[in-house]
Amino acid sequence: MTETVVRADGTPETPGTRHPARPRRTSGTGRPAWSLLVLLIAALVATPVVAVVVEAVTSTSLALPRGLGSMVVTTVALMVGVGLGTLVVGGGLAWLVTAYRFPLRDMLVWLLVLPLAMPAYILGFVFLSTFDISGPVQTGLRSVFGPDVWTPDVRSLPGAIIVMSLTLYPYVYLLARAALVEQAPGTYDAARTLGASRARAFWKVLLPLARPSLAAGLALVMMEVLTDFATVQYFGVQTVSVGVYLVWHGLFNFHAATQLSALVLLFAVAVLAGERLMRGRARYHQKGGRGRGLEPYRLTGWRGWGATLLCVLALGAGFVVPVARLLVWAVGDAVADPGSLLDPRFLEYLVNSTVVAAIAALVCVLLALTMGHALRLGGGRVVRTASQLTTFGYAVPGAVVGIGVLIAFAALDSALRKMGVPGGTGLLVTGSVLGILYAYVVRFLAPAYQAVDASFAKISPTMTLSAMSLGASPRRILARVHLPLVRPGVAVALVLVMIDAVKELPIVLLLRPFGFTTVSVWVYELASENFWRQAALPALVIVAVATVPVFFLFRQVRLVDPHRKVG
Amino acid sequence: MNPALTPVTGATTPALVLDDVTKTYGGTVAASSLDLTAAPGELVTLIGPSGCGKSTTLRLVAGLERPDAGTIRIAGDVVAGGRTWQPPERRRVGLVFQDHALFPHLTVAQNVAFGLDKMPRRERTARVGEVLELVRLGHLASRYPHELSGGEQQRVALARALAPRPAVVLLDEPFSSLDENLRAQVRADTVAVLRETGTTAMLVTHDQTEALSIGDRVVVMRDGVIEQADTPEKVFEAPATRFVASFMGDADFLPAHVRDALLTCEIGVVSTVPGWANCDVDVDVVLRPHEVALTLDPESKAHVVAVEYHGAFVLHTVQLASGRTLRSWQPHGVRHPVGTAVAVSVVPGITPTLLVGDEAVTQPPPPR
Numbered sequence: 035m036t037e038t039v040v041r042a043d044g045t046p047e048t049p050g051t052r053h054p055a056r057p058r059r060t061s062g063t064g065r066p067a068w069s070l071l072v073l074l075i076a077a078l079v080a081t082p083v084v085a086v087v088v089e090a091v092t093s094t095s096l097a098l099p100r101g102l103g104s105m106v107v108t109t110v111a112l113m114v115g116v117g118l119g120t121l122v123v124g125g126g127l128a129w130l131v132t133a134y135r136f137p138l139r140d141m142l143v144w145l146l147v148l149p150l151a152m153p154a155y156i157l158g159f160v161f162l163s164t165f166d167i168s169g170p171v172q173t174g175l176r177s178v179f180g181p182d183v184w185t186p187d188v189r190s191l192p193g194a195i196i197v198m199s200l201t202l203y204p205y206v207y208l209l210a211r212a213a214l215v216e217q218a219p220g221t222y223d224a225a226r227t228l229g230a231s232r233a234r235a236f237w238k239v240l241l242p243l244a245r246p247s248l249a250a251g252l253a254l255v256m257m258e259v260l261t262d263f264a265t266v267q268y269f270g271v272q273t274v275s276v277g278v279y280l281v282w283h284g285l286f287n288f289h290a291a292t293q294l295s296a297l298v299l300l301f302a303v304a305v306l307a308g309e310r311l312m313r314g315r316a317r318y319h320q321k322g323g324r325g326r327g328l329e330p331y332r333l334t335g336w337r338g339w340g341a342t343l344l345c346v347l348a349l350g351a352g353f354v355v356p357v358a359r360l361l362v363w364a365v366g367d368a369v370a371d372p373g374s375l376l377d378p379r380f381l382e383y384l385v386n387s388t389v390v391a392a393i394a395a396l397v398c399v400l401l402a403l404t405m406g407h408a409l410r411l412g413g414g415r416v417v418r419t420a421s422q423l424t425t426f427g428y429a430v431p432g433a434v435v436g437i438g439v440l441i442a443f444a445a446l447d448s449a450l451r452k453m454g455v456p457g458g459t460g461l462l463v464t465g466s467v468l469g470i471l472y473a474y475v476v477r478f479l480a481p482a483y484q485a486v487d488a489s490f491a492k493i494s495p496t497m498t499l500s501a502m503s504l505g506a507s508p509r510r511i512l513a514r515v516h517l518p519l520v521r522p523g524v525a526v527a528l529v530l531v532m533i534d535a536v537k538e539l540p541i542v543l544l545l546r547p548f549g550f551t552t553v554s555v556w557v558y559e560l561a562s563e564n565f566w567r568q569a570a571l572p573a574l575v576i577v578a579v580a581t582v583p584v585f586f587l588f589r590q591v592r593l594v595d596p597h598r599k600v601g
Numbered sequence: 602m603n604p605a606l607t608p609v610t611g612a613t614t615p616a617l618v619l620d621d622v623t624k625t626y627g628g629t630v631a632a633s634s635l636d637l638t639a640a641p642g643e644l645v646t647l648i649g650p651s652g653c654g655k656s657t658t659l660r661l662v663a664g665l666e667r668p669d670a671g672t673i674r675i676a677g678d679v680v681a682g683g684r685t686w687q688p689p690e691r692r693r694v695g696l697v698f699q700d701h702a703l704f705p706h707l708t709v710a711q712n713v714a715f716g717l718d719k720m721p722r723r724e725r726t727a728r729v730g731e732v733l734e735l736v737r738l739g740h741l742a743s744r745y746p747h748e749l750s751g752g753e754q755q756r757v758a759l760a761r762a763l764a765p766r767p768a769v770v771l772l773d774e775p776f777s778s779l780d781e782n783l784r785a786q787v788r789a790d791t792v793a794v795l796r797e798t799g800t801t802a803m804l805v806t807h808d809q810t811e812a813l814s815i816g817d818r819v820v821v822m823r824d825g826v827i828e829q830a831d832t833p834e835k836v837f838e839a840p841a842t843r844f845v846a847s848f849m850g851d852a853d854f855l856p857a858h859v860r861d862a863l864l865t866c867e868i869g870v871v872s873t874v875p876g877w878a879n880c881d882v883d884v885d886v887v888l889r890p891h892e893v894a895l896t897l898d899p900e901s902k903a904h905v906v907a908v909e910y911h912g913a914f915v916l917h918t919v920q921l922a923s924g925r926t927l928r929s930w931q932p933h934g935v936r937h938p939v940g941t942a943v944a945v946s947v948v949p950g951i952t953p954t955l956l957v958g959d960e961a962v963t964q965p966p967p968p969r
Contacts, residue, residue, distance in 0.1 A: 065688075412665070494698075494700055494702055496696075496698040496699075496700055496702035497702045497704065499663070499665055499689065499696060499698070499702070500696055500698065500702040500704075500758075500761070500762075501704075501715065502664075502665075502688070502689035502690050503663055503664075503689045503690070503692070503694050503695060503696040503762070503767075504690075504695075504715050504716030504761065504762075504765065505690045505691075505716050505718075505719075505765060506690055506715070506716075506718075507690060510718070514715070515704060518706045519704075519705070519706060
């Protein structure tokens with residue numbers, strides 16, 4: 035038998051005192067090269083935001099444009115308006131489909147997500163074309179009531195609020211429904227068995243339980259509102275983000291643009307803080323246990339059809355009617371002039387959109403894979419924090435990312451010039467596709483990382499450890515174990531980023547080089563000049579592309595629907 | 602112990618040496634000054650309550666954690682210590698996990714071949730066949746892991762770990778994911794394969810019976826410290842500490858006294874203690890239920906307070922006059938109802954473990 039020292043001296047006097055502190059702590063087991071890569075990625079993503087903050091804080095002169103006060107007021111009004119609008123529409127519909135049964139409810143429950151596929155800048159111009167002075171509604175009114183009939187001004191803040199609420203309500207709808215269906219059932223059952231009435235159980239249990247989800251949904255909505263500066267321009271609504279765009283693109287006033295975008299960032303921080311506040315200390319993300327939950331009431335007769343009508347109205351206004359209108363325009367044009375379909379410009383912009391989106395998707399997925407892999411190799415807390423940091427880019431408004439990228443490029447430019455490269459990169463003056471790509475990576479790394487990470491989460495850590503102990507190098511583990519196993523996540527990530535990138539408008543508008551146009555920019559330009567018919571076809575392309583991820587959502591919504599009839 | 606199962610000992614290099622190894626996470630000490638040596642071919646079981654540091658020890662050896670201090674040697678090579686640190690892939694350590702961790706996208710043969718990528722193709726194929734035969738799974742070489750039963754997956758995991766001829770195989774609760782009735786068979790098969798190949802193995806378990814029945818040596822850990830590392834018999838019959846006595850099997854403790862080599866306690870004279878002739882000390886005596894005898898005695902102040910039927914044996918709990926309780930295994934047919942007055946004695950011929958404080962003592966403590 036081999037010798038073993040039995041330690042019999044380890045009787046504790048007081049816990050923690052018996053182990054003398056070791057002087058030197060060696061570093062962790064992570065692979066330095068891979069950990070360093072993650073830190074680099076985090077730095078890359080954080081740079082634009084940090085750049086904006088640093089520029090804004092260090093600049094000596096205040097260069098804020100005139101009319102700032104009204105911009106701030108407008109922004110707040112728009113955010114509050116859209117917040118309330120989505121809360122009423124999204125929250126209300128979620129309650130309706132969860133608490134009641136009515137005709138077509140089982141189908142509407144997932145169809146109601148569809149407006150998510152309708153970018154606001156497309157719904158916006160369809161809305162204007164329909165309700166503006168020259169649109170069919172007002173023309174009709176005038177022909178009936180004479181030319182002096184009162185009509186509301188649709189190119190206004192309320193108009194923008196309506197359009198944005200109609201496209202953004204699914205965020206609140208989805209999260210509220212998830213809260214009602216997934217978290218609440220067990221708790222709701224408990225409340226009912228304790229003698230609470232249906233109404234009391236709703237107000238005392240369901241609503242408080244749903245509050246964090248509602249807060250999260252509202253935060254998503256507000257972020258979207260903040261990031262937009264194209265849609266609101268149709269409606270003549272001057273938000274702070276619009277200010278950034280106009281000051282940079284109209285006046286090339288770099289300082290003012292930076293300071294304004296710092297202000298946008300403040301708004302974003304306020305939204306996140308607001309969400310935290312609304313959530314309070316309540317972090318109930320636990321599932322409330324199995325239960326039957328809310329027993330849906332059957333609505334019959336006119337009540338039932340009334341409920342159906344409400345859902346159909348939201349769906350119609352947010353998706354069906356605008357798509358139909360676009361189809362009529364596009365088909366009409368195609369019939370009248372078949373050659374217009376093969377407009378070489380359209381083809382060129384389509385290629386632009388696709389290529390930029392594909393590159394962005396590839397880069398995002400590569401970075402996401404690197405992070406997931408490095409974490410698996412045991413990077414430790416710093417690497418974990420760094421990879422979490424990269425997902426914040428999704429919450430940073432487009433104007434901030436755009437200006438931040440410009441600042442970063444300007445710094446690079448002057449550095450290059452100092453090193454003797456004449457003209458530097460030349461990126462700043464002309465703008466560049468590289469800038470767009472960079473901004474895309476900052477914004478869209480989050481969904482890519484989340485998709486890939488979800489796949490990584492399904493691989494047991496012991497799998498990686500087994501591969502290591504079998505002598506596989508980190509690179510071999512990536513190629514032979516991790517990559518084959520996270521392929522589903524990689525596919526989802528590629529699709530999600532590509533779609534987000536094709537849809538994206540503000541960043542391209544801000545950063546595109548002269549003469550570079552994508553499909554989304556083309557739609558925007560045509561719509562801004564009221565060439566609505568011509569905008570129809572490219573708009574339809576974007577809507578079709580954006581519908582793809584919504585189909586992923588369909589499946590999820592249906593899977594969690596407890597009231598779905600079997601078969 | 603079966604002599605055929607005793608490990609190979611000799612002048613060869615130990616397969617595994619832990620020398621004063623310490624690991625802390627934040628403020629908590631997961632492993633404190635561990636010293637442990639495993640001879641080639643030895644099967645060491647590591648046991649302790651959850652959080653005792655047994656898994657940490659395994660991870661330290663595998664290279665999944667880095668020690669704060671101390672040295673780890675595998676087959677003579679320093680893999681951790683000082684400035685040296687070898688990552689897991691350079692350590693010649695095989696790992697078998699509770700969840701088997703087979704690569705789901707590779708066949709059984711490809712799984713086993715994973716660690717043999719530097720071998721020429723023909724040699725590799727031969728080795729894969731060889732180890733698969735060893736675990737009697739040659740016929741399933743082209744299956745995918747999800748097509749196998751839990752026991753088969755476990756055997757593939759073992760084959761995969763053994764294929765590159767590691768210096769030591771670490772098994773982390775390898776049987777706990779298996780069904781109760783399957784477990785004994787898989788356990789026997791695994792031990793047989795380890796013996797057959799002369800593999801040095803360290804097996805982490807939380808099952809006392811498992812630790813005692815398969816280990817050449819049992820290492821009992823608590824709070825990051827090795828309480829005892831000894832043969833299974835020693836660990837059970839001569840526990841080094843109060844914790845080991847109560848953790849490895851049932852044990853009751855009674856205050857006792859040794860005077861002139863005679864051990865007495867509440868139930869009378871327990872035994873003689875040779876070599877303790879000239880002393881007069883208080884100790885605690887460890888009594889295991891199978892060492893406690895009961896006889897009916899209406900005069901006795903002790904009485905039965907609980908009876909549990911376990912099938913082959915019946916466990917009686919007896920309360921003594923002092924209020925302390927002792928447990929006693931009685932044969933199948935014996936069942937004293939609750940309330941029965943019984944006299945308690947100790948089965949003759951045993952050498953009970955004595956404790957001073959929490960430590961076992963074999964020699965009279967020096968007079969204070």
